[in-house]
Amino acid sequence: MSAFVDAQSGGFSINLVHRDSEGSPFYNPKETPARRVGNAGRRSIGRVHRFSHMLHVNSSRSISDPSDPDAQLTANNGEYLVNISLGTPPFPIVAIADTGSDIIWTQCKPCTDCYKQDAPLFDPKSSSSYRTVSCSSNACNSLQSEGSSCSSDGSVCEYQVSYGDQSHTQGDVAAETLTLESKTGNPVALPKTVIGCGHDNAGTFSPKGSGIVGLGGGPASLVSQLGSSIGGKFSYCMVPYAAAKPTSTMNFGTNAVVSGNVQGSSIGGSGNIIIDSGTTLTLVPTDFFSQLSDAVETQVTGGTKTSDPEGFFSLCYVPDSSLKLPPVTAHFKGADVVLTSDNIFIQVNDKVVCLAFYANDQLSIYGNVAQQNFLIGYDLPKQTLSFKPTDCTNT
Numbered sequence: 001m002s003a004f005v006d007a008q009s010g011g012f013s014i015n016l017v018h019r020d021s022e023g024s025p026f027y028n029p030k031e032t033p034a035r036r037v038g039n040a041g042r043r044s045i046g047r048v049h050r051f052s053h054m055l056h057v058n059s060s061r062s063i064s065d066p067s068d069p070d071a072q073l074t075a076n077n078g079e080y081l082v083n084i085s086l087g088t089p090p091f092p093i094v095a096i097a098d099t100g101s102d103i104i105w106t107q108c109k110p111c112t113d114c115y116k117q118d119a120p121l122f123d124p125k126s127s128s129s130y131r132t133v134s135c136s137s138n139a140c141n142s143l144q145s146e147g148s149s150c151s152s153d154g155s156v157c158e159y160q161v162s163y164g165d166q167s168h169t170q171g172d173v174a175a176e177t178l179t180l181e182s183k184t185g186n187p188v189a190l191p192k193t194v195i196g197c198g199h200d201n202a203g204t205f206s207p208k209g210s211g212i213v214g215l216g217g218g219p220a221s222l223v224s225q226l227g228s229s230i231g232g233k234f235s236y237c238m239v240p241y242a243a244a245k246p247t248s249t250m251n252f253g254t255n256a257v258v259s260g261n262v263q264g265s266s267i268g269g270s271g272n273i274i275i276d277s278g279t280t281l282t283l284v285p286t287d288f289f290s291q292l293s294d295a296v297e298t299q300v301t302g303g304t305k306t307s308d309p310e311g312f313f314s315l316c317y318v319p320d321s322s323l324k325l326p327p328v329t330a331h332f333k334g335a336d337v338v339l340t341s342d343n344i345f346i347q348v349n350d351k352v353v354c355l356a357f358y359a360n361d362q363l364s365i366y367g368n369v370a371q372q373n374f375l376i377g378y379d380l381p382k383q384t385l386s387f388k389p390t391d392c393t394n395t
Contacts, residue, residue, distance in 0.1 A: 011230070011252060011255030011256065012182045012183075012184070012255060013182065013183045013184075013249050013250065013251045013255050014250050015082070015083070015181065015183060015247045015248070016080040016081065016082055016097055016236065016249065017080065017081045017082075017248075018081075018238075018241065019080070019081060020040070020241065021241075025081075025208045025209075026206060026209070033348060033349040033350075034309045034310050034349045034352070035310065037310070037312075038308075038310035038312045038348075040280040041310075041312045041313065041358065042312070043279075044281040044365070045283075080248065080277055080368075081094055081095065081097065081209070082094075082095055082096075083181050084178060084179065084180055084213060085181075085187075086106065086122055086178055086179075087122065087124075087126065087127030087128075087176055087177060088127050088128045088129040088177055090177075091122050093106050093119075093122065093210040094119065094208070094209055094210055095209065095210055095211045095212055095213045096209055096212045096278070097215060098213065098215060098216075098277065099215045099276055099278065100274070100278050100279075101215070101216055101221070102216040102217065102218025102219075102220055102221045102224075103159065103195075103196050103214045103218070103220045104178065104193065104212065104213050104214055104220070104221070104222055105159075105161070105169055105196030105197070105212055105214075106122050106196075106197070106210050106211030107121050107122065107201055107210060108122050108123070108124055108171060108198055108199055109121045109122070110199065111198075111200075111201075112199050112200050113199075113200045113201075113202060114199070114202070115201055115202050115203065115205045115207065116207045117207050118207045118208055119210055121210075122197070122210070124174065124176075124197055127176065127177075129176060129177045129191065130174055130176050131174060131175045132156045132157070132172050132197075133156070133172075133173040133175055133194065134156065134157060135150040135151075135155070135156070137157065139157070139173065139175070139194050140173060142219050143157075143159070143173070148173060151172075156172050156173075157172070157173040158170065158171065158172055158173060159171065159172075159173050161196075166203055167202065167205060168201065169198040169200070170198065170199070171198040171199040171200065171201075172199070173196060173197075174194070174196075174197045175193065175194055175195075176192075176193060176197075177190065177191045178190045178222075183249065190225075190226070196220075198211070215234070215277075223252075223378075223380065226252060226253075230252040230253035231253060231254075231381070232379060232380035233252070233253060233254075233257060233377065233378065233379050234251060234252050234256045234377075234378050235250070235255075235257075235375055235376060235377035235378065236248060236249065236250040236277065236376055237249050237373075237374070237375045237376070237390055237392035238277070238368055238372045238392055239372065239392045239393050240342055240372045240373060240392075241346070241347070241369075242347055243393050245393045248392055249392070256377055256378075257377065258375055258376075258377030258386040260388065261389070262388045272364055273364040273365065273366050274364065274365045274366065275366045275376075275385065276365050276366065276367065276368070277368050279365045279367040279368065280346075280356070280367050280368055281346075281358045281365075281369065282358070282366055282367045282369065283357070283358050283360040283363065283365040283367070284357060284358075284359065284360070284364050285359070285360070285361050285364065286359040286360075286361055289358070289359035290359070292357060293314065293315050293357070296315065296325075296328065296344070296355060297315060299326035300317065300323070300324065300325060301322075301323075301324040302322030302323045303317045303318055303320055303323030303324075304317065304320070305317055306318050306351075306352055308348060309348065309349070309352065310348070313348070313354035313355060313358075314355070315354060315355040316352050316354040317345075317352070317353055317354075318351060318352065319347070319351070319353045323353075325344070325353075326341070327339060327340055327341070327344075328343075330366070332385075335387060337374070337387045338389075339370055340373075343356075343371075343372060344357070344369075346369050356369040372392065373390060373391060373392050374387050374388060374389060375388040376388075
């Protein structure tokens, strides 16, 4: 089950847009900065329930959640968006790019029970390249461990994803042409990409989005389907929330190789924290959070301690010229990654910055604030994760 690309250059890159940037369809000019950041924090907690469900209820999981193309990511208060197209002729879709999901899915006509979506729904009947996947196909069989099932008449492979926050999507498994908008301006078409065509979708999904592009390690994720054409390599470089340039970059294949002054590479295996592009804050156990918060507070000089106007964050300061915030070193297996003040504090508004860590005893998650201005490379065959300090606004 693989999508193939014409690998003329061996790599490609796409743009990612932050949900709360002005370049995003999710952007709400009426929201205050404090409300946006508070919503991002609450969304981070919601991700915990989702991951808990995915990790601990495996028996009920279904498809859960080159030219090598570079894709641009847009941040959406903890979620980054990617512009893709499905079908022939190409039908534009704004989807969440999610390293915590293992399937590509969108809402489809006919929609028996769907969440409200501002953009038109994808209509499989309007695409000459759309094909449902049979229950006896290799694609469907390879997804049995992920919970694929068969339609009542036994003719079509189906999927169902349930998230920890009670959101869900279910529908048909299909093969379709997926097109990515490469940063070179040359679209990258991926024929016979396995997708979920959702006919029953509900929960906390925003009407501004049309689905999810899964970038996890499951067999139906975009990265897995690209397979050998990208050598199992992808990377991304996330710009800070307040950057003038709202788009980040995601790279695949040879474009994704992280070289030069790499700060560290962590070897995969059993771990105690999830690296997640879809979570804003870094979540750690309560005891550890208390120690970290106390240690950071003792190292802060100047400035004035204050309160979060939304009442969500516990350690906040007025960001005047006298404030000096300390760096924090994250110790991974084989890598020590030095986080600057922009990685450990988040600007709530022009008068308040707060510690971008949060206490949580269910799961530990390394959020995207901690990842900003790092080129982060994944090498799936070698099971390595690399960190390189980078000005992501120049990528």
